[in-house]
Amino acid sequence: DAGVTQSPTHLIKTRGQQVTLRCSPKSGHDTVSWYQQALGQGPQFIFQYYEEEERQRGNFPDRFSGHQFPNYSSELNVNALLLGDSALYLCASSPAILETQYFGPGTRLLVL
Amino acid sequence: QQQVKQSPQSLIVQKGGISIINCAYENTAFDYFPWYQQFPGKGPALLIAIRPDVSEKKEGRFTISFNKSAKQFSLHIMDSQPGDSATYFCALRNAGGTSYGKLTFGQGTILTVHP
Numbered sequence: 001d002a003g004v005t006q007s008p009t010h011l012i013k014t015r016g017q018q019v020t021l022r023c024s025p026k027s028g029h030d031t032v033s034w035y036q037q038a039l040g041q042g043p044q045f046i047f048q049y050y051e052e053e054e055r056q057r058g059n060f061p062d063r064f065s066g067h068q069f070p071n072y073s074s075e076l077n078v079n080a081l082l083l084g085d086s087a088l089y090l091c092a093s094s095p096a097i098l099e100t101q102y103f104g105p106g107t108r109l110l111v112l
Numbered sequence: 113q114q115q116v117k118q119s120p121q122s123l124i125v126q127k128g129g130i131s132i133i134n135c136a137y138e139n140t141a142f143d144y145f146p147w148y149q150q151f152p153g154k155g156p157a158l159l160i161a162i163r164p165d166v167s168e169k170k171e172g173r174f175t176i177s178f179n180k181s182a183k184q185f186s187l188h189i190m191d192s193q194p195g196d197s198a199t200y201f202c203a204l205r206n207a208g209g210t211s212y213g214k215l216t217f218g219q220g221t222i223l224t225v226h227p
Contacts (some may be wrong), residue, residue, distance in 0.1 A: 058214065
């Protein structure tokens with residue numbers, strides 16, 4: 001049984017560009033959450049998707065948006081990239097909103 | 113606002129020793145307290161978790177102690193091994209309101225276990 005998978009593993013972009021990150025949840029999981037982890041910090045909650053809708057949102061600007069597909073996979077989109085967006089972006093899935101979250105390996109984004 | 117404070121920032125322990133990491137939180141709107149272990153280049157992996165109606169939970173060498181009145185909980189790693197060297201994060205799950213189900217993480221503790 002595959003765990004949470006994310007693609008790509010690494011990505012380099014320049015300021016002002018747009019990026020899309022992808023996540024496939026564990027089998028049987030229908031809830032996907034996205035986190036940003038800056039170097040040396042704990043993960044920060046971006047938003048959570050359930051039933052193809054954004055259910056919760058953390059303190060992130062509208063440049064961060066997402067989508068969940070009928071097969072429960074999800075995308076994170078970031079527009080107008082800033083240097084400060086450089087981080088490890090983590091996807092976590094759970095079988096329901098209040099169940100344990102399992103994390104993927106993350107996508108390392110570098111903005112130059 | 114910072115809802116959880118984790119300490120220490122780093123910890124060095126000899127093989128076979130006990131590693132203790134602490135977290136303190138600021139309000140009571142949490143219903144689940146997991147600990148995650150993260151190795152370099154990897155995502156966090158769930159290690160052990162506790163609910164607030166239990167004061168202690170043990171799984172193998174890992175124990176969570178929970179003090180609801182003091183709003184503190186800690187991770188104890190018994191017989192620490194070099195393979196335990198990693199970054200450890202405590203987390204809190206929001207029980208309701210607009211942040212229902214959200215995980216809030218501590219700042220992390222870098223554990224080094226010397227052979």
